[in-house]
Amino acid sequence: xxxxxxxxxxxxxxxxxxxxxxxxxxxxxxxxxxxxxxxxxxxxxxxxxxxxxxxxxxxxxxxxxxxxxxxxxxxxxxxxxxxxxxxxxxxxxxxxxxxxxxxxxxxxxxxxxxxxxxxxxxxxxxxxxxxxxxxxxxxxxxxxxxxxxxxxxxxxxxxxxxxxxxxxxxxxxxxxxxxxxxxxxxxxxxxxxxxxxxxxxxxxxxxxxxxxxxxxxxxxxxxxxxxxxxxxxxxxxxxxxxxxxxxxxxxxxxxxxxxxxxxxxxxxxxxxxxxxxxxxx
Ligand SMILES: NC(=O)c1ccc[n+]([C@@H]2O[C@H](COP(=O)([O-])OP(=O)(O)OC[C@H]3O[C@@H](n4cnc5c(N)ncnc54)[C@H](O)[C@@H]3O)[C@@H](O)[C@H]2O)c1
Numbered sequence: 494x495x496x497x498x499x500x501x502x503x504x505x506x507x508x509x510x511x512x513x514x515x516x517x518x519x520x521x522x523x524x525x526x527x528x529x530x531x532x533x534x535x536x537x538x539x540x541x542x543x544x545x546x547x548x549x550x551x552x553x554x555x556x557x558x559x560x561x562x563x564x565x566x567x568x569x570x571x572x573x574x575x576x577x578x579x580x581x582x583x584x585x586x587x588x589x590x591x592x593x594x595x596x597x598x599x600x601x602x603x604x605x606x607x608x609x610x611x612x613x614x615x616x617x618x619x620x621x622x623x624x625x626x627x628x629x630x631x632x633x634x635x636x637x638x639x640x641x642x643x644x645x646x647x648x649x650x651x652x653x654x655x656x657x658x659x660x661x662x663x664x665x666x667x668x669x670x671x672x673x674x675x676x677x678x679x680x681x682x683x684x685x686x687x688x689x690x691x692x693x694x695x696x697x698x699x700x701x702x703x704x705x706x707x708x709x710x711x712x713x714x715x716x717x718x719x720x721x722x723x724x725x726x727x728x729x730x731x732x733x734x735x736x737x738x739x740x741x742x743x744x745x746x747x748x749x750x751x752x753x754x755x756x757x758x759x760x761x762x763x764x765x766x767x768x769x770x771x772x773x774x
Contacts, residue, residue, distance in 0.1 A: 494578070494630045494672065494735055498523030501574040502568070503618060505557050506584030507612065508535035510683030511634060511676075515727030522732055523644040524579065527570040528552045531584070531691050541567035557584045558602070559608030560617075567617050573767040576625045579735065582614040582655075583676075587714075589647025594704050595769035600647050602696035607651035608658075613615055615662065619655060619671070628670035630735045632742070634658045637677045641751045644710075663740060676731060679745045680721035686714060 494500070502519050506512035506616040507528030508552045520543055528543075528550060530536045536552045543550045553569045556563040570577050588603035589594070611633050622629035639652030659675035667675055684690070692698065727744050 494628060495738065496736070497579075497732070499711075500578040500627075500629075501525045501527070501570070501576055502581060503529060503577050503578035504572050504583060505529045505555075505579075505614065506580040506634075507552075508532050508539045510685065511678060511681055511724045511727050512581070512583040513539050514724030514726070515583060515632070515731045516728070517543060517546075517548075518580070518728030518732040520546070521552055521672060524550075525549040525574050527566075527573060527577075529555050529557070529566050529584070531556045531693075539645040539669065555613065556606075557582075558605030558693070560609075560613045560648075563610070563613050563617055567621060569622065570738045577618060577621050578625075578627060578629040579632070580618040580629070581593075581613055581620065581632045581634070581731070582611040583632070584610055585636075585685075586691065587648055587685045588688060588692070589650075590700060591644045591646045591704070591707055591710075594700060594707055595647075596699040598696040598699050602692060603651055605696070607648070608654045611655050611658065615658070619666070622671055623669055626670075628672075630672040630674070630738070631659075631662065631666070632674045632676055632731055632735065634676045634678070635659070637679050637743070637748045637752075639675070639677055640734060641748060641755055657715060660740075664760075672735070674731075674734045674739050674742050676734070677744075678722075678727060679743075679747050680714075680717040681724050681727055681744065683724055684720040686711065686718055707733035 504512050504516045507516045508530035515530050521524050527676050538550045544604050551573045553566045556568040584609045589599040633655050635655035636652040638649045639656040642649040659673050663673040
């Protein structure tokens with residue numbers, strides 16, 4: 494999408510962190526932005542801050558893991574702005590433990606927000622973007638953890654899912670004049686490590702004992718996030734990614750060697766069987 498000015502965007506998780514960075518960058522480019530978030534207080538603060546810069550923004554409270562709330566948020570966007578051109582499925586939580594620390598509620602919460610919220614966002618907003626015939630763009634926030642998996646936790650599983658969904662949709666939606674990008678950030682300075690602040694009661698934290706290795710790992714992540722990249726820079730990259738129809742939006746090249754190592758291992762798998770002939774019949 495080359496001309497963003499005057500278009501409308503819907504951004505989930507828009508009240509803080511990366512979502513707010515994206516909302517700000519789009520608003521500065523003249524996009525009307527509907528910020529959607531589960532956290533009313535943060536949403537009010539974000540809207541006040543953006544309006545102080547003369548941005549044309551509105552807000553709606555919704556839990557993206559509840560399809561009906563997302564539907565209502567879409568209706569609120571149409572009621573406010575008429576049409577919608579850009580969907581940013583960004584809301585996400587750092588939930589779920591590693592092997593040995595799994596609970597059903599953590600899987601359900603993480604899959605509900607990080608994956609089903611994105612799937613439903615596309616399902617609900619896709620036809621709304623198509624119907625005006627002006628084209629549009631979808632950005633799904635995955636993570637670099639959607640390309641390299643250091644542990645079998647729910648977060649990584651959902652992020653691989655978002656990468657897969659985005660790659661597939663990119664091919665499917667191009668003929669409908671809708672671009673699709675997947676955002677795979679590294680460490681960004683946000684409140685992701687404190688995601689439990691938005692954990693709905695229907696997904697109770699049942700974890701009795703937190704394995705010490707997991708607690709240690711979480712502290713490392715917290716330290717990296719606290720000194721991470723400015724989310725406003727990520728917002729600028731996303732705006733550029735929409736304008737340039739980038740398939741992948743990365744925030745830095747820190748993990749490129751790890752992605753290379755994964756691809757090398759996949760290639761080794763092919764090399765092992767390349768010269769073998771599968772049995773007939
Ligand atoms: N911060 C990082 O280092 C990093 C790295 C890779 C990917 N990401 C991804 O970036 C996205 C944004 O996270 P962030 O880092 O800005 O964290 P954040 O916690 O600062 O922001 C997340 C926002 O999503 C909202 N949210 C949470 N659950 C919701 C729900 N059920 N419905 C609607 N809104 C909800 C929160 O209220 C918050 O405003 C997530 O998808 C996350 O997985 C973050």
